[in-house]
Amino acid sequence: MTTFVDRVELHVAAGNGGHGCASVHREKFKPLGGPDGGNGGRGGDVTLIVDQSVTTLLEYHHSPHRKATNGKPGEGGNRSGKDGTDLVLPVPDGTVVMDGAGNVLADLVGHGTSYIAAQGGRGGLGNAALASARRKAPGFALLGVPGDLQDIVLELKTVADVALVGYPSAGKSSLISVLSAAKPKIADYPFTTLVPNLGVVTAGETVYTIADVPGLIPGASQGKGLGLEFLRHVERCSVLVHVLDTATLESERDPISDLDTIEEELKQYGGLDRRPRMVVLNKIDVPDGKDLAEMVRPDLEARGYRVFEVSAVAHTGLRELSFALAELIAASRAAKPQEEATRIVIRPKAVDDSGFTVVQEEDGLFRVRGEKPERWVRQTDFSNDEAVGYLADRLNRLGVEQSLMKAGARSGDGVAIGPEDNAVVFDWEPTVMAGAEMLGRRGEDHRFEAPRPAAQRRRDNQAERDDATQEFNEFKPF
Structure with a gap:
C-alpha cells in the first residue's frame, strides 16, 4: 500500500456567493415600509497552508476533490446571509x-x-443596498x-540543506541515522529507502537538515528505478554529498564509476551543476x-x-x-541575499484602461470581455425585467455601448x-439612453413619494378629466 505521495492532482472548488434578497418591509399601519432585503454571504475560499506536521500528500491522493461551503442567501429585515466557511488544506513544507x-x-x-487556490464568490446585494434616491423600491436583487x-x-520538493545521493545500499540511510536522530529503514537489499528521510544535525553553532534521497541507478533521469520520482527532492538542497560504497560485492562497480554514473544522472536531470x-567513502570498517x-581517494x-572516509x-x-558540512552550509547561507521586509506592490491601471475589451470575431459576433461586465452578467436574474434594465444601465455607464458602436456593431x-x-x-x-430608462422610472413607486398638496391634486384630477373628455369627443360616433 502506498505510504508516501509527493505529487497529486487536486480539484478544488470555492464556495458560491449567496443570492441577495428582494424584500419590502411590512408592519401594521405601514404596509410598504421600504426595501429591507439583505445581502448574500461570501463563498468560502480554498487555501493551502504549510504545516510542519504534514510530510506527504497522501491524503489528497485518496481524496482529490475538495470544496468550500457556499454563502447563505440574504433575508428580509436587512439580515445578511452567513459567509461560507473557508477550507484550509495543510500541505508539507x-x-x-x-x-x-x-x-x-x-x-x-x-x-x-499560504496560497488561496480558489477564491469564493461574492455575495449578491439585496434590494436594500440597491436602493437610492432615484431607485427607492428596487424589485430585484443581485445573484451571488x-x-x-x-x-x-x-x-x-523536500526542503533540506544537504542531500545524500548514491547507489542503492551505499549506506545513505545508515549515515543519516548516525549523524542525526532520524530512524530510517535500514537493510542490506536494494531500494530499502522508498521515501526521502530528513534528519537534523547540530555541528557547533550550525544546525542544518540532511536528506537521504532514495538510491539512483543508471537511467534514473529517464524514469528507471525510483530516481526520476525523487530527483526533485534534490533541487532545494544547497550541498550534494556523494555516498560511495567501497565494499560493494558487485564486480562491475567501483567508487569512481559509481560517481560518474550519478553525476551523469544529475546532469541529465538539469539544474544541479x-x-x-x-x-564520502563509506564502509571503511570492512x-x-x-x-x-x-586507492581511489587521490x-x-x-x-x-x-x-571523507567514514564508517x-x-x-x-x-x-x-x-x-x-556545517562549514559549507554556513557559507551557502551567507551567500544568499537576505530576505527583505514585506513590500506592498502598487500597480496602478493605465489612464486609458476601460476595464473591458470589445473584439469582433470571424463569424461577426462581437465579444465583450472584462472582469466587471462578466461579473455583472453572472449577478443578473434574467427572469426579472427590472434586473435586466439595471444591467443595461451599468453596462452603458461603463461605456460598453459606445465601444460597440466604435467597433462597428449595428442594430x-x-x-x-x-x-x-x-x-x-x-x-x-x-x-439613446440606457435600457432601464426605456422601461420608465425603474425602481420608483409613487406610494413612497411625499403626499401632493390638495390644490395640486385638484389640478391633476381636473387635467385627467379634461383629457378623457377630449378623447371621447374625438372618437364618439356620429
Missing part, C-alpha cells in the same frame, strides 16, 4: 503549486506560508457569484573497503572533490564530516459577454 500546463502558481516554503473551480497539481559537492578507499581529490557502523570520521448584431464556454449572447439594439 516545500510544496509547489502548478496549473495543468505546468506553470508554477506558488512555491510554499516555510511554516504558515459562483466560486472559482481550479484543477491544480501539488508537487513536493553548480551545487557544492562532497564525496578491510577491503578501507584499501579501496585509500583520483577523487585530483578532480577537486573534498573526500556508519563504526562511527568513524563522522565528526569531521558533520563539521565540514441586430450578435453580442456575447463572457468567455466562449460560458457567455450570455443577445442581439444588440443601440439606444
Whole structure:
C-alpha cells in the first residue's frame, strides 16, 4: 500500500456567493415600509497552508476533490446571509503549486506560508443596498457569484540543506541515522529507502537538515528505478554529498564509476551543476573497503572533490564530516541575499484602461470581455425585467455601448459577454439612453413619494378629466 505521495492532482472548488434578497418591509399601519432585503454571504475560499506536521500528500491522493461551503442567501429585515466557511488544506513544507500546463502558481516554503487556490464568490446585494434616491423600491436583487473551480497539481520538493545521493545500499540511510536522530529503514537489499528521510544535525553553532534521497541507478533521469520520482527532492538542497560504497560485492562497480554514473544522472536531470559537492567513502570498517578507499581517494581529490572516509557502523570520521558540512552550509547561507521586509506592490491601471475589451470575431459576433461586465452578467436574474434594465444601465455607464458602436456593431448584431464556454449572447439594439430608462422610472413607486398638496391634486384630477373628455369627443360616433 502506498505510504508516501509527493505529487497529486487536486480539484478544488470555492464556495458560491449567496443570492441577495428582494424584500419590502411590512408592519401594521405601514404596509410598504421600504426595501429591507439583505445581502448574500461570501463563498468560502480554498487555501493551502504549510504545516510542519504534514510530510506527504497522501491524503489528497485518496481524496482529490475538495470544496468550500457556499454563502447563505440574504433575508428580509436587512439580515445578511452567513459567509461560507473557508477550507484550509495543510500541505508539507516545500510544496509547489502548478496549473495543468505546468506553470508554477506558488512555491510554499516555510511554516504558515499560504496560497488561496480558489477564491469564493461574492455575495449578491439585496434590494436594500440597491436602493437610492432615484431607485427607492428596487424589485430585484443581485445573484451571488459562483466560486472559482481550479484543477491544480501539488508537487513536493523536500526542503533540506544537504542531500545524500548514491547507489542503492551505499549506506545513505545508515549515515543519516548516525549523524542525526532520524530512524530510517535500514537493510542490506536494494531500494530499502522508498521515501526521502530528513534528519537534523547540530555541528557547533550550525544546525542544518540532511536528506537521504532514495538510491539512483543508471537511467534514473529517464524514469528507471525510483530516481526520476525523487530527483526533485534534490533541487532545494544547497550541498550534494556523494555516498560511495567501497565494499560493494558487485564486480562491475567501483567508487569512481559509481560517481560518474550519478553525476551523469544529475546532469541529465538539469539544474544541479553548480551545487557544492562532497564525496564520502563509506564502509571503511570492512578491510577491503578501507584499501579501496585509500586507492581511489587521490583520483577523487585530483578532480577537486573534498573526500571523507567514514564508517556508519563504526562511527568513524563522522565528526569531521558533520563539521565540514556545517562549514559549507554556513557559507551557502551567507551567500544568499537576505530576505527583505514585506513590500506592498502598487500597480496602478493605465489612464486609458476601460476595464473591458470589445473584439469582433470571424463569424461577426462581437465579444465583450472584462472582469466587471462578466461579473455583472453572472449577478443578473434574467427572469426579472427590472434586473435586466439595471444591467443595461451599468453596462452603458461603463461605456460598453459606445465601444460597440466604435467597433462597428449595428442594430441586430450578435453580442456575447463572457468567455466562449460560458457567455450570455443577445442581439444588440443601440439606444439613446440606457435600457432601464426605456422601461420608465425603474425602481420608483409613487406610494413612497411625499403626499401632493390638495390644490395640486385638484389640478391633476381636473387635467385627467379634461383629457378623457377630449378623447371621447374625438372618437364618439356620429
